[in-house]
Every structure is written in C-alpha cells, then in structure tokens.
Amino acid sequence: MTGWRRYLPPLLAFPAVIALWEVLVRAFGVESFVLARPSAIVSSFVANWRVIRSAGAATLIEAVGGLAVGVVLGVAAALAASRWAGVRRGLVPIATAASAMPIVAVAPIMNQWFTITSPVSKMMVVAVIVFFPVMINTVRGLSEVDPGQLELMQSLASPPRRILTGVRIPSAMPYFFSALKVASALALIGAIVAEYFGGPQDVLGQYIINRANLFAFPDAWAAILVASFIGIGLYLVVSAIERLVMPWHVSMRTGGPP
C-alpha cells in the first residue's frame, strides 16, 4: 500500500471533521472560549490579516536568522569535533546535558545581552536551540562512515582532506538534513516561545498571548494556524534543498535516519 493511498481516507475525512465540528459547536451553543468555531477562526483570519501577516513575517525573520546562525555554528563545531578528539570530548557532555535542558530558559538572558527590543535577541535563543541537534547529528554522520569506503580511500593513499570531502561529508549529508528538518521546526517554536519573555508586540507569540488574555481565542487560533503554515513551509523548503543537494539519496530513502 502506497503512502498516498494510506493517507487518502483521513484526508478526505478532514473536511467532514471540520464540518461536524462547526455543526456541533453551533448546535450545542458551546462558547467560543471552550471551542472556537472553524468559521470564526477563518473570519478572524480574514479580518486581522494585515496584523497577522506582519507578525508572522517578524517571527519568520527571527526563526530563519537564528536557524542560519545555529546551523553554521553547529556544522563548524561538528567539523572541529571530527578533526580534534579534544574538542569532541568537550562538546559531547555539553551536548548530552543540553539535550536534557530547557534551553528556552536563556531567553531572558539573551534579551539582556542583545537588547530586548531587537530581533537579534530572539535569533540567539533560536541559534542555541538549533545548535545542538545539528552539531550532534553532523558529528554522527561524519564519524559513522562505512568502514569499507574508508579502507578503499586509505588503500588509494588518499590524503585526509580527500577522505573528508570524498567520504565523510557526503555520508554525513543525510544526517545533516534530518537534523536540519528537526531544526527548522524547533526554530519556529523557539522564536515564538522566546517572544513570550518580552519584546516588540508585533510578533506571533505576543499576538497569541495578548488575544488569549482577552479570551479572543478565535484570533489566537488564526495566528496559530499561520504559525503551523510557516512551519510546514520551512520544512518543505528544507526538503527541496535536500532534494537538490543529494538527489541520489532521496529516491531510495524510505526508512533512513529520521
């Protein structure tokens, strides 16, 4: 059974579920703060489109900026770790600990360091969040190489640089991209959460919490919908880049590294 056929029934069921939701909420007179009607969410979306769009754009910039910084630093650290054992020994405990820690807690510190009003403070929170998964997965990809390929390169007396570019980096690519997909989702969530610690009001996080505080939940849901779309969009962009960079791998990958 192909993936498409498997997901067709639920996709078809989706409009039905939405319609049922609308009907039930109306029929039982459920108040909007308990369960917003889909139609109310859509009309809020239309009515507040300008505000939501600019908030979405501001948050997107924070997420993408932070993602870029975190990915560049993460890959640089991974390359250093694969080159020098000392760096690896230092980074591994940090990364292990970081995977258990709520990194968003550094948001108020970043607000002080990079000024609360600047999007850079949110970007830095995103960068720290993104850094670790990218770094860990890239280190794994660089080190877990097919030993046969390594032996082949060594038997050809290849210089270390050639082994890095010819074997290690290509074999790290799928690991890197799977981390990048995770990171793109984390970046958006991280940016929104960082916004809750204060700063400009014209961002998705502040919009959501302000409307929620007024119990205007349809407005909040409309903004959440935008956040979801941005998240899906980022994921698709990363997937498209992956397809461009390694066409040889995508076609045959079904259950590769997640």
Add this chain to the structure above:
Amino acid sequence: MATTPRPSTQRLWPRRGSLGGVAAVVGTLVILVVLWEGYKVLGKAAGGLVPFTEMRLRPPPDDRSMPHVWDIVSAMFEPARRRGEPLFTVLGSAALFTLREAFAGFVVGGLGGFGLGVWFVRSRLAERALLPYVVASQTVPILAIAPMVVIWGGRAGLPQWTAVAIIAAYLTFYPVTINTLRGLRSPAATATELMRSYAATDRQRLWKLQVPAALPYIFTALKISAAASVVGAIVGELPTGASDGLGRALLSYSQQFTAAPERLYATVVFCGLAGITFVAAVSLLERRLVNPGARQRIEAEAPGLMVAGAQA
C-alpha cells in the same frame, strides 16, 4: 536478534559513569568557566568594544550583563527577599513545583501512548483509522502555544497545574505511541514464529516477546519526552496569573535583572538542573530495565533518533 551490530567507527559517547566520563564533564565545566571569565577580562580590556571598531561587544563584558561565576554561586546562598529564605531553597521549591506538573503529565501521556501503541499493534483497523490523526496532532505546535493553553484552561475552570500537566502529556504521548508501535513490531519474524510454535497466547506473546523488545524504543521516547515536558511546564508557567514554578521565577527575576542579575542566572541554572534531573531519573530506570546489548543495538539502528525529539 542476537546479533549485535556495533557502530562501525570510533565510539562517539564515552562510557557513562566511567572515570573518563566524569573527568570529561568536570574538565568541560572548568573550560566553560575559564572561557566566561576570560571573555570578561579581555572584553573589559578592549573597553567593551569590538576591537578596532566602534561597535559594542555583545554580550557586554560588564559585571551586570555577565556576573562573575562566584557571584552567581554565592547569590544562591543569600536571601531572595529581605530576611527571607536563601535563593536556592526558593528556586528548589519552584523546581519541584515545575517537576511535579511535568511528571503528572509525563505519566499520563506515557501510559496513554503505551496503551495506544499496544492497541494499534493488535488492531490494524484502529491503526489505520487513528494513527493519521495521532500524527496530525503534532502539527499543532503545543510548546509554542503553551501559555494560551493555560489561559484557555483557566477560563474553562482548570487549575493551572492541570493545564500544564495536559501540555506535558500532549508532548509525551506522541513519541511514546510511535516508538511503542515500532518497538512492538521490532521482533524478527522468526521470533514471532517461535512463539507460535510454542502455542503461546496473544497475551504471552505481547508480554514475553513484544514488550521486552519494545522497551529500548520506549525509553528512547521517554527520555525525549521527559526533557520536552519540563520545557512545556516552564513555558506553561509564563502567562500572568501563574503562581509558582520556574517559569514564574524566570520572569520575576528577569524584571529584577538591573538590581540583581545573579538571581536570573541562578534561575537558569536551576532550570537546567530540573531538566537533567528528570532525564537522569528516566535513564536510571532504563538502565535497570533494558539490557545493554539491546540498548546499543537500537542506538546503532536508529542514529539520530535521540536528537529528533521536541527539544526547545
């Protein structure tokens, strides 16, 4: 099943609990402290500016933006309020409050996820009907909207801790469901035939073969979820009206930052400790229940699974 393929090249993670591991952690901490203080010294020497430019250094190297490490440590032993309890007991009780919320949701979500996984593996129909919705549930970025969920819960009459626990449960159930399902399906076809040749009942097959085989998968999910539920709890404590917990402490001490920056730093340290404590507790349980050969096999099979969680 008995064959244990090992990661092909050098060992990435030092053996846990070994002397080398401890030394690496201590050494790393020392290096971080030296980097921190060193940056301050050099930054101050450069007048707080990026060398050869007029740009201000970020982070600023002054004692307000970056307190000395020893000042942060000693602040923990000073009263948080005038003539009150020392900061570390205040933060300790906030951490316990947050961990209790996270743990309640973690248990509910973990049991729910396990139950769903078992149900799905026993009923194709249930899996085909419900699994797509379980997957779709993750398109709602629950962490990002945690404060809204708490406000929503408050309006609907739920106490704050319940709403926060719901967030933790929501974060936990998905990875546990997926990994339980994967784990229950992981035994080799011959192992299933073996159980059939013994005329084992479905229940015996589940508890003697499938569940033990699934344990390493389930614990992988639980470790991710434990970390995520602490994040969820902290973010859920952010909206005004929340009474206690690390999220509250982060907000109130960031308002006192100008007067006492060390307190915010101490709070961040406690947030980290709370997360590590929770994950370490789950890891200890894992070590008691999962045999090392199996754990290694799973990690070798699914590289990257460890980091693919909802870490934020």
Add this chain to the structure above:
Amino acid sequence: MTTATTAAVGAVGLGKVFEGTGRQRIEALQDIDLAIAPGEFVSLIGPSGCGKSTLLRLIGDLITPSSGSLVVNGKTPHQARLDRDYGMVFQQATLLEWRSVRRNVELPLELIELSKAERAARAEAMLDLVDLAEFADHQPWQLSGGMQQRVAIARALAFDPALLLMDEPFGALDEMTRERMQQEVLRIWSRTGKTVVFVTHSIPEAVFLSSRVMVMSARPGRISQVIEVGLGARRDDDTREDQRFYEAITEVREALRHRQGAVGGEPVREATS
C-alpha cells in the same frame, strides 16, 4: 513399512498455494506424499524456491495447507502444536537478547506455567545435553554463533517433544563449526531418540546426518526422489571418508541435477524465508 497414519509425520496429496496480490499466485508445494517413521532423521534438500521451508512450516502449523492431509504425531498439525509435540530451530538462533542463556531455555516452560524449580531443573538438563551448562548465566551476545545455535537446540528440546523441526539451522555458521554442530546433533539424536526433520542446502550435511534424504524440486515444489543413505546409525569423522558417503552424495547430487535439468534451472526466490 510406515504408513501415513502411524508415522511421526505423514502427508498425502499435500499442497500449498500462496495467494499474492493481483494475479500473483505461487504454487509452493504440490502433491506431497511422505511418511516419516518415529525416531527417523530425515533431511529435505532442494534448490531455492522448492518449498522445503514451506513444508517444514506446514508440519509445524505455522502456516496451513491449501490441499491434502497432514498428520503430525497422529494428530492434526494444529493439535500437535497446541500439545507442544515439536520443537523448532531456525537458521537464526533467535535468542531473546534480554534473557540470559538459562532464561532463554526456560521461555517455553514459562508459557506452560511450570513451577520455578521444575523450570530450572529442566533448563539445567537441556543445557547439559548441549554441553553449555557453564554458560547458563551468560547473555546471548556473549556467545559465538555455534553456541547460540546450541542454546536454540536446548530450548527446542525443553518441552521434551517427540519431534524436532530444523530449518537450515547451521546455514549461518562457518564450515568448521558446522561440522562440529552436525556431530553434536547426531549425538543428541542418538541419546534422545527424537524424530528429526532437517532442512538444508548442503548435500554433505544432508547425507552425513540423515537416514533418508528427500530431494525436492521447484515450481511447483515436489519431492522428486527419496534416497536411503544407508550409513548406519554410528557416524563420526571417519564416516566423511567412507565410500558409501561419497556414493550417497553423488546420488543426491544427480537427483538434484536431473530435476533441475528437467524443469529448467532458473533459481526462484523461496516463498517463505
């Protein structure tokens, strides 16, 4: 002469068809007649896709036949499975990695809720039989491939079943270990008097072990010839140099070649393996 009803395993007109998706329909076995006497050691040999593993799984009631009749220990295969009349050994040892060697052997006994003391005694005896008593508390991954397979044999014997079904049990072992394991199996067979049905790819293995070798052909899977080995019950390393050993090997090889030539030797993927 053993008939189909008094036999440890008896089949008349047995057939198995795998219904695939669409028009795919694989006739794995057709018209199998066989009678294996109690205490006999019989090998099934044939090219890939001849259905020898399928036949073994039918005997074990792991799959059900499409046609014909099959009797195991005087019962339906289903009843025989429920009565735990047979033990099974696969190509992979399939030890549960979270259990020690001892607890792996105890697994089938736990399922019939034997008391702890009885389980321990029984596991001890079985491990003794395969010469692994001192490894009882090891973990499976600490054992070599051959040792793991011996644990699997001990586990299969734990119920003390009358019948032992072995599906290429030594296929994954190196040649030297393999010969030692063959000796081991013969020793266990002569000490316990079990009936053994043994699936293999190896002609010397089939000849060395069996009283009779059933040669199978593919598409559809049938038993094309039955060869009496006639090497006597006592076999050791010298047997491998016996004149009769070579003759029997030649007979089996010719039987295989003959059938392949007649059918067209293109290998087919075996339906179940």
